[in-house]
Amino acid sequence: MGDGVAIEPENDTVVAPADAKVGVVMEDSRHACGLVFPNGAELLIHVGIDTVQLKGAHYKACCKTGDSVKKGDLLIEFDPAAIRDAGYQLVTPVIVCNTDRFSGVHTAATGAVAAGDQLLTLSEK
Numbered sequence: 001m002g003d004g005v006a007i008e009p010e011n012d013t014v015v016a017p018a019d020a021k022v023g024v025v026m027e028d029s030r031h032a033c034g035l036v037f038p039n040g041a042e043l044l045i046h047v048g049i050d051t052v053q054l055k056g057a058h059y060k061a062c063c064k065t066g067d068s069v070k071k072g073d074l075l076i077e078f079d080p081a082a083i084r085d086a087g088y089q090l091v092t093p094v095i096v097c098n099t100d101r102f103s104g105v106h107t108a109a110t111g112a113v114a115a116g117d118q119l120l121t122l123s124e125k
Contacts (some may be wrong), residue, residue: 001044003105004095005119014045014076014092015115016069023065026052030059033075034097041122042097047078049089058082072116094119101125 020035023042031054032046047059058079063069080090096105104123113119 002096002099004043004093005107007092007094007113007119009047009080009090009092010112012078012080013074013115014047014078016071016073016075017043017094017116017119018071020069022063022067022069022075025061025063025065027061027065028056029054030056030061030076031078033061033063035069039122039124040098040101044093044095044097045075046093046095047076047090048083049091051083051088054083054086054088058086096120096122 016035018037020037023034023036026032029052031048031051032044035043037043060077062074062077069075083090099105102122103125106121108118108121
């Protein structure tokens with residue numbers, strides 16, 4: 001799919017990491033969304049591993065395809081305890097889907113991060 005990072009969420013929300021357009025929201029499962037940034041980067045945020053199997057249970061999409069969002073805007077709410085109780089991990093991949101458009105995708109942070117912290121940097125070709 002592409003390069004990126006994985007986050008183990010400590011709360012129950014996903015917020016926009018920067019100003020972007022919502023390219024896609026998984027309408028039925030509500031567990032993931034794709035963002036398109038002004039530089040052309042396409043980012044997938046996927047809450048949990050194999051959580052599409054939950055068919056939307058324990059997730060609420062707070063945006064829709066085509067929305068313009070600002071850094072910090074709420075994208076997805078979820079119930080971490082219910083997802084874990086259903087047997088799923090909450091590891092959340094954050095993946096640049098069009099890495100071929102950039103000369104590099106670099107991790108900008110490790111360890112604990114807060115909403116709004118920079119996670120990735122992209123090098124233009």
